[in-house]
Amino acid sequence: xxxxxxxxxxxxxxxxxxxxxxxxxxxxxxxxxxxxxxxxxxxxxxxxxxxxxxxxxxxxxxxxxxxxxxxxxxxxxxxxxxxxxxxxxxxxxxxxxxxxxxxxxxxxxxxxxxxxxxxxxxxxxxxxxxxxxxxxxxxxxxxxxxxxxxxxxxxxxxxxxxxxxxxxxxxxxxxxxxxxxxxxxxxxxxxxxxxxxxxxxxxxxxxxxxxxxxxxxxxxxxxxxxxxxxxxxxxxxxxxxxxxxx
Amino acid sequence: xxxxxxxxxxxxxxxxxxxxxxxxxxxxxxxxxxxxxxxxxxxxxxxxxxxxxxxxxxxxxxxxxxxxxxxxxxxxxxxxxxxxxxxxxxxxxxxxxxxxxxxxxxxxxxxxxxxxxxxxxxxxxxxxxxxxxxxxxxxxxxxxxxxxxxxxxxxxxxxxxxxxxxxxxxxxxxxxxxxxxxxxxxxxxxxxxxxxxxxxxxxxxxxxxxxxxxxxxxxxxxxxxxxxxxxxxxxxxxxxxxxxxxxxxxxxxxxxxxxxxxxxxxxxxxxxxxxxxxxxxxxxxxxxxxxxxxxxxx
Numbered sequence: 001x002x003x004x005x006x007x008x009x010x011x012x013x014x015x016x017x018x019x020x021x022x023x024x025x026x027x028x029x030x031x032x033x034x035x036x037x038x039x040x041x042x043x044x045x046x047x048x049x050x051x052x053x054x055x056x057x058x059x060x061x062x063x064x065x066x067x068x069x070x071x072x073x074x075x076x077x078x079x080x081x082x083x084x085x086x087x088x089x090x091x092x093x094x095x096x097x098x099x100x101x102x103x104x105x106x107x108x109x110x111x112x113x114x115x116x117x118x119x120x121x122x123x124x125x126x127x128x129x130x131x132x133x134x135x136x137x138x139x140x141x142x143x144x145x146x147x148x149x150x151x152x153x154x155x156x157x158x159x160x161x162x163x164x165x166x167x168x169x170x171x172x173x174x175x176x177x178x179x180x181x182x183x184x185x186x187x188x189x190x191x192x193x194x195x196x197x198x199x200x201x202x203x204x205x206x207x208x209x210x211x212x213x214x215x216x217x218x219x220x221x222x223x224x225x226x227x228x229x230x231x232x233x234x235x236x237x238x239x240x241x242x243x244x245x246x
Numbered sequence: 247x248x249x250x251x252x253x254x255x256x257x258x259x260x261x262x263x264x265x266x267x268x269x270x271x272x273x274x275x276x277x278x279x280x281x282x283x284x285x286x287x288x289x290x291x292x293x294x295x296x297x298x299x300x301x302x303x304x305x306x307x308x309x310x311x312x313x314x315x316x317x318x319x320x321x322x323x324x325x326x327x328x329x330x331x332x333x334x335x336x337x338x339x340x341x342x343x344x345x346x347x348x349x350x351x352x353x354x355x356x357x358x359x360x361x362x363x364x365x366x367x368x369x370x371x372x373x374x375x376x377x378x379x380x381x382x383x384x385x386x387x388x389x390x391x392x393x394x395x396x397x398x399x400x401x402x403x404x405x406x407x408x409x410x411x412x413x414x415x416x417x418x419x420x421x422x423x424x425x426x427x428x429x430x431x432x433x434x435x436x437x438x439x440x441x442x443x444x445x446x447x448x449x450x451x452x453x454x455x456x457x458x459x460x461x462x463x464x465x466x467x468x469x470x471x472x473x474x475x476x477x478x479x480x481x482x483x484x485x486x487x488x489x490x491x492x493x494x495x496x497x498x499x500x501x502x503x504x505x506x507x508x509x510x511x512x513x514x515x516x517x518x519x520x521x522x523x524x525x526x527x528x529x530x531x532x533x534x535x536x537x538x539x540x541x542x543x544x
Contacts, residue, residue: 023272023410023456025486025528030500032516033523035292039307040314043349047290047307050345054336068298118287118334120298132336136288137366162469196426203423 058129063228066235070120074164079242081114083121083134084166086236087224088112092168094223095141095192098216107143108179108189110168111154113202116194116220117166126228135221139194145212146191151177153206154191164242165202174245194220272532276408278457279316279323280526283309284491285518286327287334287363288346293519304520310353312523317354320527322407325354326414328491328515329361329463342367347379357382357403359416359461361491365429369394384416384461387441389434402445410456410530413449417441417462417478419492438464438473439481446484457528460485465492466515479503479511487526490515500526 069082088110096107119133146154151170155177158165171178183189188211197204198213228234292305317323327350332343343364350358360383364372373394376383383399390396402415417438421430442460449455460478467476475490483506496517503511516522 023530025278025457025530027529028512029527029529030512030514031525032498033312033525035304035308035312035521035523036302037308038311039305040310040353041307043307043310043352046349046352047345050337050341051291054340058336070298122296122298124296129336132339133334136334136336136339138339199426199428200423201426205423 054129058127058132060128061125062128062131062225063126063231064233065121065123065126066233068120068123069234069236071114071117071166072120073238075238077244078238078240079164079172079244080166080238081164082236082238083117084112084114084164085168085239085241086121086234087117087135088166088168089236090224090227091141091192091220094227095143095216095218098141098218099143099190099192099214102216103143103214105190107169107192108183108186109151109170109191110166111158111191111193111197111204112166113194113197113204114161114163114165115202116196121234126234128225131221131225131228135224137194137196137220139196139220141192141216141218141220141223142195142198143214143216144191144193144198144207144210145214146189146207146210147187148189150206150209151179151189151191153209154204157204157206158242159244167241171240172242172244174243190214272409272530274532276322276410276530276532277320278407278410278412278528278530279320280459280487280489280524280528281313281316281323281325282328282461282489282514282516282524282526283326283520284328284463284489284515285330285361285494286346286520287330287518288332288338288343289335289519290337290345290349291335293521300519300521306349306353306520309520309523310349313354316525322410324356324405324407324412324414326459326461326489327355327358328461328489329359329418330363330491330518331358331361333363333366334519338366342371343375344378347375347381351379351381355381356405357384357400357414357416357461359383359463359491360385360388360399360418361463362419362421362425365421365425365433368429369431369433373398384414385418386415386445387436387438388418389436391434392432394431395433402449404449404453404455408530410528411454412457412459413445413453413455414459414461415442415445415449417460417464419463419465438462438478442478442482442485446482450484456530457487458485460488462488463491466490466495466497466513467493475513475515476501476503479505479513481506482511483507483509485511486528487511488513489524494518496522500524
């Protein structure tokens with residue numbers, strides 16, 4: 001092709017395409033900014049109006065924690081956490097007493113969700129505000145009557161999860177659920193959990209297959225607070241309640 | 247502050263989209279600054295000094311100062327949040343999101359998408375707080391028809407900054423199995439990939455946007471078939487940036503993924519609790535060098 005025509009073609013193409021094209025960026029800079037440094041006073045003055053009214057309510061010391069307990073201190077084999085265990089055991093104790101008073105039965109198992117715990121329990125004084133940070137959700141405790149089949153389905157589900165959901169009242173050893181020997185022949189069990197999971201939360205749809213639901217009218221956070229107020233010191237650890245052979 | 251620069255070969259694909267209304271050249275170089283947060287979870291104040299992960303870090307008042315500083319240098323700045331603004335401190339339990347939205351409006355956030363925890367106080371309360379604060383939510387794949395939130399959100403928004411047209415749409419996560427149905431009521435969830443294709447068609451082909459941003463609460467990546475930001479990037483075209491949330495993923499720098507057309511998509515997410523802010527600057531130049539380079543590639 002004639003050189004002149006070739007250039008003309010390119011120049012024309014440039015004008016046609018260049019003119020009608022959108023703008024394009026030709027490079028991108030990125031930075032991750034640490035949120036530190038001076039505070040904006042007008043933002044703080046808005047916050048103050050709100051914080052004043054809650055600080056007075058939530059500043060009360062309700063207990064004392066012997067250590068730092070988190071939901072993240074599990075391993076792939078010891079698939080349970082110090083804070084998860086604490087909360088599951090608290091649900092067991094608190095729900096059991098309410099359930100027994102209202103419905104005349106005892107709790108067999110507890111299931112809570114890993115994602116329902118939102119903050120760590122720090123060492124030292126525990127304030128009311130900490131209870132809100134650890135358990136911010138407005139969930140209530142419910143007790144579900146379940147069969148052994150649902151229990152087994154639950155164990156299978158928990159064993160395949162990415163995060164360890166807190167349990168109490170039974171153990172899981174290498175994908176097998178283990179129940180107290182004196183309960184092992186029962187045909188029904190009472191599982192205490194929260195109404196979020198009952199509604200299909202965290203994909204635990206097996207809970208919908210329960211044969212009965214008992215609403216305790218007892219918010220989870222209140223159970224946590226009631227327990228802490230009645231203990232001199234709070235202590236917990238990772239244990240052998242949930243072992244996976246990975 | 248760590249800084250990275252990614253050099254792009256401008257895409258051939260973007261040339262195939264003909265924008266009749268963008269015939270004029272940019273008068274000068276334009277830098278579009280995108281600032282973004284996600285999963286702040288009502289962390290209004292900095293984390294306490296004895297916090298196990300982020301002692302003395304974060305807080306809305308500090309974030310506001312940083313916004314102010316960046317905006318005063320570059321007025322062509324847009325600020326977005328990728329959802330889960332709510333839930334995590336007593337501020338949410340007591341005021342149900344009113345303070346978070348009021349502060350975000352005051353700080354100059356342009357918009358946010360809807361995270362699963364935005365439903366936690368119910369649709370009525372969310373509506374009331376949106377109306378009171380006049381805060382903009384952008385969500386493209388939730389249908390709020392027959393719910394209290396009908397008409398309260400936008401499927402997309404177009405911003406014009408320094409002559410550059412920026413199209414923004416929002417994606418939310420599947421609510422079933424994650425949020426109590428009593429909270430989201432009749433809200434319908436639509437497939438993020440299909441909706442993204444629709445949004446891109448509108449924003450790129452019809453509205454001739456120069457930059458397309460997806461503000462997503464889908465989550466960064468899963469070990470399953472579940473749709474995520476990484477999957478979305480691979481399955482779509484013409485999205486320049488996905489601002490992510492939900493999985494509380496602390497990325498040190500954005501991930502660059504090739505889309506269906508083999509163009510780059512930037513994916514970013516800055517953890518949780520508002521301890522970091524993401525900043526992405528798109529540099530547009532007034533010279534035709536960009537287009538010329540592309541033409542030579544053709």
